[in-house]
Amino acid sequence: MRNYWRKGMSHAIVALCAGAVLLALVPLALILFYVLKQGVSAISWTFFTHTPAQIGDPAGGMANGIVGSLIVTGLGALFAIPVGVIAGVYASEYRGTRFAAAVRFAADTLNGVPSIVIGVFAYGVVVLPFQRFSAFAGGFALGIMMLPLVMRTTEELLLLVPPTLREGALALGATRARAVFTVVLPAALPGIVTGILLALARVAGETAPLLFTSLNNAYFSTDPRQPISTLTVQVYTFATSPYPEWHRQAWAGALVLVALVLSCSLLARIATARMEKLQRGA
């Protein structure tokens, strides 16, 4: 009798766990469905070539937002990638040390800081001193968000490189710096690039840190010293407006964002699968 109860309990829990998976996949399916349905009907060529139109004019687009997002994300990547990669090199090369542990801890902490707080920080560091909202400030905020992502990926991928490679370089008389930068880092490069791509996609989808750093701009601008429109902030502005016309545009913007994320994730998955295959082969 007791065994029936135990087995029944076990089956019930297994079913509940499977149910949890299905339950989580429902919103994913719903979100993808709605973004696809509403986005596809709203998107058109003008979306990519025009700036936001006045209400009532259906010919508007988010060309300035798309370019702006690229600029702001690019500005962030400009300093986040070198700093993150080199910090990652340090953390993996000297992994046993206390300082490396501190760096890792700082990265994890930074990763947990809410994006809106990063925005307030960027406001204090870049906007206040220069007395103006600018693409620079937005880029700074996004760069700060990228830093821990890039650093941790670099570190983790460097640890995957077989030690024999490094030892070979060292045995040939290379200095540590040389062994790292000409042998170990190149060996991990495909993976690191993938990781950076994912980090880029993630911060490009950020809105909160841009609201009061790069602000928004109704016009086409590429000047990093001026406020700039970004895809995400534009979607936010349109989504919270009362105009159905603008809601359609917001869905189109969401479609572009989701397409970006989806393609990056797929690319990363293919790349990691290939990496794993290589490692198994080696």
Next chain:
Amino acid sequence: MRTDDIGFRVSTGLFGALLIAVVGGIAVVLYTDAVSAIEKFGWQFWQTEIWDPIAGEFGARPFIWGTLYSAVLALLIAAPIALGIAIFISELCPAWLRRPLVFLTELLAAIPSIVYGLWGIFVLVPFTRQLEAATPPWMKALPLFSGPPLGLGMLSAAILLAIMVVPFSSSVAREVLKAVPQAQREAAYALGATRWEAIRMALFYARTGIIGSIMLGFGRALGETMAVTMVIGNTPQVSTSLYAPQYTMAAVIANEFAEAADKLHLHALVEIGLVLFIITLAVNVLSRTFIWSLSNPGRAIRRKVRPAAVAEPA
């Protein structure tokens, strides 16, 4: 050690130090920008409920209430689901299904917050409004379900937050379960345990890490901005009602920061940001400690499983 190694170590170490400097810098910058508000209002700031920037009244209690309440509610929904997913993927599911499931849950984590918000406004909020409108009268009598069915409010925010937190917590919990030695499960099976009983053993073994993963999700929920801002209704009031429109710390910063005209308003918002930073920092550090204590095998073995290690065949 050769001399060039020291140069390499120091120069790369400087870049690492930059990350530490950024975390410290955030604390310093937020504090210096908030200090005038902190000095002016003191504790009063967190105890009063009136938020009226035009009249110069700043009471931040509704925001901290909204942030904590929404995050706790989201956690109540998300924790069992996240745990179920982690258990299913790491313990139960057939090998061929594992990768696709991991990919799908990670996709859920990768969707930008603004897209969740957009979906929330146009799909979730109308749905919860219907749900709220269909509430039977005896339920409406309870304070938890009182108020008009607006849709925009705590319930929508909690559901949306839960959806966003689930993939995050479940992926950490999955990693934690992966760190449980296979011998633990085998021992349970050898003693005649059912599947669930063996899983329960693994869960117990990984308990600190599991708590850590849930807390990490909690930290995420506390700081989530866009999606919550778009569905919570943005009304500064302290209410236990799920149907009431409320406000969060992150949301008020997002809404008012760019338009804060006078200095005091701005500094009050920065103070809210500072406290949000401190709360999320504490939650994150605590949860990382939990997870780390488990994934650091040396310590785990020394502390917990020495008797089991003795029993293992040499």
